[in-house]
Amino acid sequence: MLDPLLLRSFVAIIDTGSFTRAGERVHLTQSTISQQIRRLEQQLGCPLLDRAGRQVVATAEGEKLLGLARRILALLAQAEEQVTEGSVALSLGVPEDFAAGEAPLANGSKKAGVLITMSNDQNTSTIRGDNGISVSTSAATLFFI
Numbered sequence: 001m002l003d004p005l006l007l008r009s010f011v012a013i014i015d016t017g018s019f020t021r022a023g024e025r026v027h028l029t030q031s032t033i034s035q036q037i038r039r040l041e042q043q044l045g046c047p048l049l050d051r052a053g054r055q056v057v058a059t060a061e062g063e064k065l066l067g068l069a070r071r072i073l074a075l076l077a078q079a080e081e082q083v084t085e086g087s088v089a090l091s092l093g094v095p096e097d098f099a100a101g102e103a104p105l106a107n108g109s110k111k112a113g114v115l116i117t118m119s120n121d122q123n124t125s126t127i128r129g130d131n132g133i134s135v136s137t138s139a140a141t142l143f144f145i
Helices: 004-016 019-026 030-044 060-083 096-100
Strands: 115-118 124-128 134-138
16 A cells, blocks of 8 residues: 555655755655655656656656545545544643643633643643533643644
């Protein structure tokens, strides 16, 4: 089975004409993009890109894959959108002094069905609000949004 991450990198290379610009587009390094294309070419048993000139272009086999890859990625995005419709995931990194205390959002929202999670690699505890809202907290030391 073809890995969607490999297909995404392949499409990005064709769209940008460059391994470096493709890496920037999909937030990967140029060397990671190169490894992914090597894996995809090995998996399919044929060269997908012509790297001879300054601009990277698809081979005949690459052109065949390109249309299919675009459709596969569009279908995956559509499936994810339909399945997750109405739900939103939000990840927050919070300072330790905030996460260690009572989370103000536990009783602050009137919308049922909301789950707010603040966590890191340390122990996690859950606070349940009166309105059915759960807030998981921990002593967070990571600051990623």
